[in-house]
Amino acid sequence: MLSKKMEEAINAQINAEFWSAYLYLSMSCDFARKGLKGMANWFSIQFREEQDHARMLMDHVLARGGKVALAPIAEVPSAWDSPLAAFEDTLKHEKSVTARINALCELAAAEKDFASANRLVWFVDEQIEEEENVQGIIDALKLVGDDKVGTFMLDKELAGRVYASPVAG
Template identity: 65%
Template sequence: MLSNKLHDALNAQINAELWSAYLYLSMSMDAEAKGLKGVANWFYIQFREEQDHARIFMNYLLSRDCEVKLAPIAEVRTAWSSPLEMFRDTLEHEKKVTAMINNLAAIAAEDKDFASSNMLVWFIDEQVEEEENARGMIAACEAVEGNKFGLYMLDKELAARAYATPSPLAAKE
């Protein structure tokens, strides 16, 4: 059985993952409205990943015979001045998510909840990747800043990004 503290924190994380999905969907729609279909694709895939992250946490709570408590999702921003601003916001957001995941790991360690600690390892590794990807996109956007052809080529490259089901969910399929 999970401690009340960890149970509440995991439910808060589910809400945070769904808020993240909503944020990335908003970024995708803003990019699409500006004709940046590749940037829109990149953020739409992020949207799907965040939904899956929430589902992994939900599945985990259910597997531990705990209630999943869905809460309202707070409003998100709807417009950005450029893809660079979107990716900078993405990095800052992912740093906050990393802090939340680290907090979950600390609670699990404090509780000596080895099953939860083990489950969270995947998310800890995922957050390293999320921050690295955002930093890479910032560097790419900075490299083409002010160059319309460069932005066009970057947008075409981002259009090729494909979705991959996260391994904790793929293993259940």
Template identity: 50%
Template sequence: MLSDKMSQALNEQVNREMYSAYLYMSMSAHCNQTGLKGFANWFMVQYHEEMLHAMKIYAYIQRQGAQVKLAAIKAPPASFESPLGMFTQTLTHEQFITRSINDIMELAIAEKDHASQIFLEWYVTEQVEEEENDNDIIAQLKLIQDNPQGLMMLDRELAGRMTTVPTDFSKGIQSAMASAGA
């Protein structure tokens, strides 16, 4: 069973993960509108990953006998200055999420909530990957600078990213994970 503090922290993290999905959906829409279909694809795949992150926490809260308390999701920006600006914002956001996960892990440690510690380990590892991916794309965008051919090559590369996480949670997270082979 989760303590009230842990339940509140996890519910807040559901909201942060949902905002992440919302932010990446907005970035995808912006990229589609500006003709960067590969970037749009990358951000839409990221949207699906963030939805999985939220749903895993949502299911964990319920499995622990606590109440899921959904909160309003703030509106993300609708336009962005450049692909580099978007990925810089993405990295900053993911660093915020990393700090949030770390704070919840510290709470789990302080409360000797071993189940939550084990559950959160996946998120700690996932955040390392998230920040690494963003840093890699930022480095490529800095190399490209104002070269439209380079931008188009990266756009084509990002178009190849595929969703590898479940996207249908109608029968629950466990069923979705099993169906996706995850």
């Protein structure tokens, strides 16, 4: 059974995961509109992943006898000045998600909620991967700078990203 405090904190994270999904969907649409279909694909997959993260947390709350309380999703930006600006915003956002996950881990430890602590290990690992992947794209974007061919090649590389659901099976 989840404590009320843990249930509320996980519900807040569920909302944050849906906000993240909405942000990445907005980024995907912005890049598609600008003709950068590979970057649009990358963010579309991020959108789906964030939805899965919310679903995983919802399943955990329900499995532990809690109640999922879906809240309204706040507005997200709809345009970015450049691919670099969008990916820098993404890294900043992912670091804030990491801080939220770490706070959930601290709460789970304080509440002696070992089931939640165990579930959250997956999210800690996921955040390491998220930040590393985005930093790699930022590094590549900085290397190509204003080179349109370099941007084109990076966009083609990002078009090859394939969705893999962590909740499949």
